[in-house]
Amino acid sequence: MRTTGNAPSPTAGLDSDQAAELAETFHLLGDANRLRLVLACLDEPVSVQALADGLGLSPSLASHHLRLLRAARLMRAERRGRQVFYRAADEHVRRMLADMIEHVQEDAL
Amino acid sequence: MRTTGNAPSPTAGLDSDQAAELAETFHLLGDANRLRLVLACLDEPVSVQALADGLGLSPSLASHHLRLLRAARLMRAERRGRQVFYRAADEHVRRMLADMIEHVQEDAL
DNA sequence: CAAACATATAAATAATTGTTCAAATATTCG
DNA sequence: CGAATATTTGAACAATTATTTATATGTTTG
Numbered sequence: 001m002r003t004t005g006n007a008p009s010p011t012a013g014l015d016s017d018q019a020a021e022l023a024e025t026f027h028l029l030g031d032a033n034r035l036r037l038v039l040a041c042l043d044e045p046v047s048v049q050a051l052a053d054g055l056g057l058s059p060s061l062a063s064h065h066l067r068l069l070r071a072a073r074l075m076r077a078e079r080r081g082r083q084v085f086y087r088a089a090d091e092h093v094r095r096m097l098a099d100m101i102e103h104v105q106e107d108a109l
Numbered sequence: 110m111r112t113t114g115n116a117p118s119p120t121a122g123l124d125s126d127q128a129a130e131l132a133e134t135f136h137l138l139g140d141a142n143r144l145r146l147v148l149a150c151l152d153e154p155v156s157v158q159a160l161a162d163g164l165g166l167s168p169s170l171a172s173h174h175l176r177l178l179r180a181a182r183l184m185r186a187e188r189r190g191r192q193v194f195y196r197a198a199d200e201h202v203r204r205m206l207a208d209m210i211e212h213v214q215e216d217a218l
Numbered sequence: 219c220a221a222a223c224a225t226a227t228a229a230a231t232a233a234t235t236g237t238t239c240a241a242a243t244a245t246t247c248g
Numbered sequence: 249c250g251a252a253t254a255t256t257t258g259a260a261c262a263a264t265t266a267t268t269t270a271t272a273t274g275t276t277t278g
């Protein structure tokens with residue numbers, strides 16, 4: 001990648017840090033398995049095994065992805081006994097995804 | 110505009126085709142250069158050279174990315190003389206991104 | 219404490235993808 | 249037509265990343 005002399009972003013009201021953050025969010029949700037993981041616990045906390053089971057992923061793979069999502073503060077984890085339940089981090093994330101889903105569904109008209 | 114707080118599970122209304130389409134959209138916007146390309150012509154058509162110049166990319170690289178964005182119908186191209194102008198495909202895409210930008214900026218509070 | 223269960227982590231591999239470089243396709247103009 | 253400009257394309261290369269496999273950590277239960 002060429003990084004020589006980036007001009008100040010001519011992009012509407014968005015500095016480069018925010019652009020990078022937005023790209024990172026998109027990137028995380030751009031993997032089908034990760035997207036399905038987030039969508040699967042949009043409404044209620046779900047255990048790792050239930051997520052892995054439901055999506056047909058190995059527990060290890062599910063855990064890997066969940067770690068990335070949690071690191072980006074898109075999801076939260078809560079331990080209950082020996083299980084760990086994941087859920088969408090907050091109302092903000094839920095709304096963001098709900099909006100995007102709306103858009104996709106509008107597109108299908 | 111729909112209620113933001115207590116909508117029924119948005120996941121329920123998403124079939125696997127739409128989930129895949131959504132993931133693909135996220136994936137395309139998950140690359141910083143592509144995201145900046147779209148953001149740069151959100152308001153008005155911009156030529157490839159102006160885009161490449163403004164973002165510090167080689168024309169070739171810009172073209173490669175623009176092709177992907179156009180193939181996904183996120184951008185449209187229009188030739189004017191020997192230049193080609195790209196812009197966000199439609200109001201739908203613009204609104205989608207405007208919403209996400211809003212979210213990112215809210216997050217920064 | 220040991221066994222069984224659930225999740226997490228590390229290292230290795232496999233697959234994907236971003237980037238560069240060289241060449242090809244338009245388009246305008248002398 | 250041939251030179252010059254703008255964009256596109258394909259192949260090679262570099263970098264990133266998803267996935268597997270094996271092992272470790274933490275938790276309940278006998």
